[in-house]
Amino acid sequence: MSDRVDLKVGFQCNNFCRFCVQGDKRQLLAAKPAAALRRLLEDGRREGANALVVTGGEPALHKDILEIVRAARALGYSLIQIQSNGRAFLLRGLLQAPHRRGRPNEFGPSLHGPGARIHDWLTGAPGAFVQTVAGIKTLKKLGQRVITNSVITKANYRELPDLARLLVALGVEQFQLAFMHLSGRAGENKSWLAARKSVIEPYVKAGSRRGDQGGPDRHDGGHSLLLHVRL
């Protein structure tokens, strides 16, 4: 048993990413019932997990998200990460939970380009870049730990150094780059969207260098900003 539970709360989402692995699942299961999710949280704790990553779809759209986070806290999960597309207006409710104990303590927003042109096109959501950047700024102002996710595609690999520069400027603790998983919508689009690993390598390395120069990870005793690349 892992010490971390990945809780998929349902597949509804307000983005339409061209690399989404979930295909048409959003029509099949928008949101799992809170009672079923609570049982999964209880099972995880019984088996020794103390960290939780809440994913979807877009977990902030789940109508019972605050109740789910509160239940996880009450059950004793010490780390609760919300993996979200990070659009600002969605984070507000989570951050305004009346007691700090009822809030998540880590966020994993996704940013796929250094500007609106690429990010909004990749996510199929006009305005998403501005909202996500605003969301990250809000999180940092509130002292939240932020670990971002970016998917590498043919459309954005040349921009990885600029994206790294932006993420460093936004003060995120860590950024993760991931190659496309080739299923769902990503599988349908792979012939024209998936970039060759040998082609992206120098850009990933340049992004990594930018991350290494990025300054201290304030929550980890002064280490450099970390870059994780999953290829």
Ligand code: SF4
């Ligand atoms: S990749 Fe994530 S944010 Fe994008 S459409 Fe799929 S579930 Fe939504």
